Amino acid sequence: MTPSANSIDETSAIQDFYDAFAPHYDAFYELIDYPAWAAIMQQQLDELLPAPRRILEAGCGTGAMLCEIAKYPGQSCVGVDVSSGMLQVCRSKLKFEPKVELAQSDLFALGFQTECFDAVLGAFSLLNFFPSFCRKDLLKEVWRILKPGGIFLTDYFTTHRYQQLLQALAQGREASHQEPVFTISQIFPTQSSQSAPSFVAHDQLMCERILRVGGQILKHPLYFIDPQQMALDFSAMGFQIVDKISLVRDSSATAPNRVTLIGRKPCPSFTSK
């Protein structure tokens, strides 16, 4: 697939952000319990797909999730990311892991053949990087590379999370929530020396995420997703919704602020003679 002009703009902002963030990424998120998170994903993979499986992690970054998933038997893994900086860190961690291949690529134009993966994982807010028209292009590309019967498992911040951020900003505090799967209370921690908010709200569904790392100010947009709309987009692409897992709830939340959605590309139906 050829990436659209819009997705190229979105991707180039993300690429710059993550190239600069790469040396700090793992330390920044060191309190995230990736083994526990990967175990949740793996349980789904084991239940939904027979082994051996070929799995793509789309946006594998420094390999925080990929390294965990690769430890499980019965599967081979491929990691793709647009950021050479993130992949460089990932490569150094996977030196002794022959089952894992890495490639630098834009997810909107993957060089893989059609129907070559049993599962595509999009871990840690992948879909939130793109406005809805780009998300649809991404779904198309995922659909293309999945085998019939394959699954797409991905998590995203919901519009409810956006409301929490707005509230927090209005009250002059950093937004925080409890993330049961992580051992941290804030998924985007900020250093105490930072006075400015780490998010700036732009419109109803978009924020600018701002990080100060290594003496630099890094920014990229984040788009929040209505779970009903996401389910509709999955269905419109042809995915059957297998499961929705609310990964994040805080004690006062009326709705999940992070959802993992699992969609299956159906197998062509067999007609009995």
Ligand SMILES: C[S@@+](CC[C@H](N)C(=O)[O-])C[C@H]1O[C@@H](n2cnc3c(N)ncnc32)[C@H](O)[C@@H]1O
């Ligand atoms: C939040 S990080 C998540 C990394 C990893 N999955 C994890 O759980 O730690 C998102 C990653 O997606 C990558 N990414 C974003 N847009 C992309 C695109 N269009 N093509 C390829 N990679 C992309 C970024 O470079 C970044 O490494």
